Amino acid sequence: MRVILRTKPRKKPFIPIEAEAIIPQNFLRKNDITVYEGNKERKLDEIFYITTEGPAVSPDQVEIVLSGETGRIKRVGEYMNAGRIVIEGDIGMHCGNFMSAGEIIIKGNADAWLGREMRGGIIRCEGNASHYCAAGYRGEKRGMRGGIVQVMGNAGDFTAEYLSGGEVTIHGDCGDLPGVEMRGGTLIIGGNCRRPCGNMTGGICMIFGKADAMLPTFRNTGSEEKEYGGHHHRMTMYRGDIANRGKGTLLVKIN
Amino acid sequence: MKIEDVVCTFCGCLCDDLVVEVDGRRVVSVENGCTLANEKFMGDHRLQSPIRRNGKGWEHISYDDAIRETAEILCDADRPILYGWSGTHGEAQSIGIHLAELLGALVDNTSTVCHGPSILAIQEVGHPGCTLGQVKNRADVVVYWGTNPIDAHPRHMSRYTTFADGFFLKEAFRDRRLIVVDVRKTESANIADEFITIEPGGDYAVLSALRAIVRGKREIIPPSVSGVSREQLFRVADLLLSAKFGAIFFGLGLTMSPGKYKNVRNAIELTEELSRHTKYTISPMRGHWNVYGSNEVFTWITGYPYAVDFARGIAFYNPGETTSVDVLRRKECDACLVVGSDPGAHFPKACAEHLARIPTIQIDPHTNATTHLSRIQIPVAVTGIDAEGTAYRMDGVPIRTRMLFKGEYPSDTEILERLYTLVKEAKGP
Numbered sequence A: 001m002r003v004i005l006r007t008k009p010r011k012k013p014f015i016p017i018e019a020e021a022i023i024p025q026n027f028l029r030k031n032d033i034t035v036y037e038g039n040k041e042r043k044l045d046e047i048f049y050i051t052t053e054g055p056a057v058s059p060d061q062v063e064i065v066l067s068g069e070t071g072r073i074k075r076v077g078e079y080m081n082a083g084r085i086v087i088e089g090d091i092g093m094h095c096g097n098f099m100s101a102g103e104i105i106i107k108g109n110a111d112a113w114l115g116r117e118m119r120g121g122i123i124r125c126e127g128n129a130s131h132y133c134a135a136g137y138r139g140e141k142r143g144m145r146g147g148i149v150q151v152m153g154n155a156g157d158f159t160a161e162y163l164s165g166g167e168v169t170i171h172g173d174c175g176d177l178p179g180v181e182m183r184g185g186t187l188i189i190g191g192n193c194r195r196p197c198g199n200m201t202g203g204i205c206m207i208f209g210k211a212d213a214m215l216p217t218f219r220n221t222g223s224e225e226k227e228y229g230g231h232h233h234r235m236t237m238y239r240g241d242i243a244n245r246g247k248g249t250l251l252v253k254i255n
Numbered sequence B: 001m002k003i004e005d006v007v008c009t010f011c012g013c014l015c016d017d018l019v020v021e022v023d024g025r026r027v028v029s030v031e032n033g034c035t036l037a038n039e040k041f042m043g044d045h046r047l048q049s050p051i052r053r054n055g056k057g058w059e060h061i062s063y064d065d066a067i068r069e070t071a072e073i074l075c076d077a078d079r080p081i082l083y084g085w086s087g088t089h090g091e092a093q094s095i096g097i098h099l100a101e102l103l104g105a106l107v108d109n110t111s112t113v114c115h116g117p118s119i120l121a122i123q124e125v126g127h128p129g130c131t132l133g134q135v136k137n138r139a140d141v142v143v144y145w146g147t148n149p150i151d152a153h154p155r156h157m158s159r160y161t162t163f164a165d166g167f168f169l170k171e172a173f174r175d176r177r178l179i180v181v182d183v184r185k186t187e188s189a190n191i192a193d194e195f196i197t198i199e200p201g202g203d204y205a206v207l208s209a210l211r212a213i214v215r216g217k218r219e220i221i222p223p224s225v226s227g228v229s230r231e232q233l234f235r236v237a238d239l240l241l242s243a244k245f246g247a248i249f250f251g252l253g254l255t256m257s258p259g260k261y262k263n264v265r266n267a268i269e270l271t272e273e274l275s276r277h278t279k280y281t282i283s284p285m286r287g288h289w290n291v292y293g294s295n296e297v298f299t300w301i302t303g304y305p306y307a308v309d310f311a312r313g314i315a316f317y318n319p320g321e322t323t324s325v326d327v328l329r330r331k332e333c334d335a336c337l338v339v340g341s342d343p344g345a346h347f348p349k350a351c352a353e354h355l356a357r358i359p360t361i362q363i364d365p366h367t368n369a370t371t372h373l374s375r376i377q378i379p380v381a382v383t384g385i386d387a388e389g390t391a392y393r394m395d396g397v398p399i400r401t402r403m404l405f406k407g408e409y410p411s412d413t414e415i416l417e418r419l420y421t422l423v424k425e426a427k428g429p
Helices: A024-029 B035-042 B063-076 B090-103 B116-125 B132-138 B203-214 B230-241 B261-274 B291-302 B324-329 B349-357 B369-373 B412-427
Strands: A002-007 A034-037 A040-043 A048-053 A063-067 A084-087 A103-106 A122-125 A148-151 A167-170 A183-189 A202-207 A219-228 A231-240 A248-253 B002-006 B018-023 B026-031 B051-053 B058-060 B080-084 B106-109 B141-145 B177-182 B194-197 B245-250 B279-284 B335-339 B360-363 B376-378 B389-392 B398-401
Touching (some): B018 B035, B026 B035, B063 B412, B090 B106, B090 B291, B090 B412, B106 B324, B116 B261, B132 B245, B141 B230, B194 B230, B203 B230, B203 B261, B245 B261, B261 B279, B291 B389, B360 B412
Parallel strands (some): A002 A063, A084 A103, A167 A183, A183 A202, A202 A248, B080 B106, B141 B177, B141 B245, B177 B194, B245 B279, B335 B360, B360 B376
Antiparallel strands (some): A002 A048, A034 A040, A219 A231, A231 A248, B002 B018, B051 B058, B051 B376, B389 B398
16 A cells, blocks of 8 residues: 655644654554644644555554655654655654564654654665754664664764664765763764764664764774775774773774 | 842842942942943833834823733734743743733743753753852852853852852861863963863764763773864863862853753763762852743742743643744743743844734843834833742742832732633633
8 A cells, every 4th residue: 555645834834743653554444543732633635635545454554654744754664664755845843763573664854853763664765864963862772773764965963862672774874972881783874974983882773984083082902904895994992981890892994 | 228138130150249328219339239230220211101103103001001001912823932031030920921821822931042942951860959058158169150140140250159268168278179171262261270172063062071080991092082182181171170169150052052960960970970989069040130030930820930831721731842942932922921031132033023022021021132023012020129029049949129218110929810810711711
């Protein structure tokens, strides 16, 4: 089954829409789906033109396509456990929160907290991701725990904060403090970043660009060769963060 | 008439030893106050009555009309925001939060532009803090990191640290060691035993280095960390470890520089590391006189200290998403009520522009930068002068502020109660 949701023009287009109900399993049951526009609850057809094509007997046979002005729609794909969501443009905050299976494709940019505390599945963002990509909620001790996040463009600050499992790949640059407090999983940064992996206690971070303002509390333990983008690169290997008795591994390309 | 033990409602110190002379409805002199306190009590630039824009300029309107129109604006909004609260007393803050819940509004206080990151750090790793009385009586090493108390909290040093004799420190000025960390040499740095000049944005790295040194990992420290030499870092670490009781105070130099709450977290973790060897505490230098109170009141009613979104009827909190600067910058909200703050002076330009675009109502005794962005302003009494209420000092100690005379203005509480009643009637049972 394919469900196409195209946004309707809104009187106040900057007011965010909270749409955690937009997940494949909800469309299978055809329940009355509602979303919130500011402090007003709206039926789905008040916000979207809805087109449904074909049948489905399980959530993994459901594909949702979002198009139009989707950059202010938050929490799409939250707790998703099967199926596929394709977003033709940008998407708002918290896309793929806690998702455990399925696939989300974003053809534009993603706002902050993309794949927050994700457990499984795949998110692929073809544009840029904002701050806290694949991170955790405030005060949460574990961020993303499983699955794959791929960002083809750049990501903002605090990417993969508290990363505990899974694999996060940012093919472009990252902002400040990527992998801060990370304790497991793998973070791959294709471009440049600043102050990587502060306070890390575990996991592996690989930086194939330049790492600015490296923290003084990482111990150089030699070098290693790694493959990225079809090429082999010689990397300096660090262990840390010593300030936190950390046993994480940080690899930075030797330029 | 001279009134003793008056509480100053300017900064987070809430000094409670002022002597204020009052003549009818006028303050004529202030003793024991700093320059800031004198200006607060002696200032005489109150707005006389509620005002409203009429297309050509301002017109004076009645309190009834101002409150009724405010209620209508807030009820019509799909995403109203109620901002400020740190310049008013706890009783008014409490009504404000209930009003936000009734409206399905977002309610936020000035922590969003000051120590909000400190709270985020405390939520991650806790707060090894203490009262200022403990610091005064015990602390033999005091650190001011990213704060300049001589200018911003002028009596902090004389009441609690460098110049205040304590129970265990009979000659405080000689017995206490003072460390100041800042990006430039300030007035406070001039009297420090050790001044660390740090490169802007270098706090996180220096704190990490100090943590490693205190852990005994001196060998990994490079010759210079963010402009601070390895020798000075070792010297400072030794000074910190020599304390019987150490107190670290930090300001916006730490919370609002790159890294933000991670800087504060690192400072708290340094405090914990030092406490493995001796006794250390850490405290934020809060700015507004009742900003700590706004965090307390918000927390006990909603569970969260600031940036609380009631849009869906329940409290949701996520700084960066529900903080007023972010909401205004993204042009999300369609009405704003400002109480006891001046976002027009403190917020980035894009936020001020949006405040001017939407109906903004301000409840404040004085005209200020936000007046120029507002559609309506309602003047009120000044807490601590012609209104009274509860405030929280920067260390979390509640202090009752006093009314020095009965003035002609209603208090924040009275205005907000009337507003709440009107909104409740409009919303129905």
